[in-house]
Amino acid sequence: MRTVKDILVTKGSNVVTIDRKQSVYDAILLMDTHHIGSLVVTDQGELTGVITERDYACKVIIKGKQSKTTKIEEIMSEKLVVARLETTINECMALMTSKRIRHLPVLDDGKLVGLISIGDVVKEVIDEQNVMIEQLESYIHS
DSSP states (O other), X not given: OOBHHHHHHHHOOOOOEEETTSBHHHHHHHHHHHTOSEEEEEXXXXXXXXXXXXXXXXXXXXXXXXXXXXXXXXXXXXXXOOEETTOBHHHHHHHHHHHTOSEEEEEETTEEEEEEEHHHHHHHHHHHHHHHHHHHHHHHHO
């Protein structure tokens, strides 16, 4: 069974982070610069939350707040659900579905080592199914 480690080997382990005291505007600029939809939030280097485009839309825009004066810590998601390197792809999919989340920070020995998205998990499932189909076709034709 494939694991989170397999995703990170292919995807890489670079994680874009931002400090919780920065403004939401800073977060949106950083997401735009990196063409990503979420950031891991830190406080003095420690993982404290996640901020997503959805947080911005629902907690700033809809509520009429100002991006430049609203701090990330006011709108970030603090109840973190995380994965470990040995977490299986199926476990990730079940976790993301049941918790209704799209991003999982990845920890190894308590340290942040990556971030995976539901897109990464779906891609891995599809790739795994394609390998199985190829193996079955090869078996049938041999």
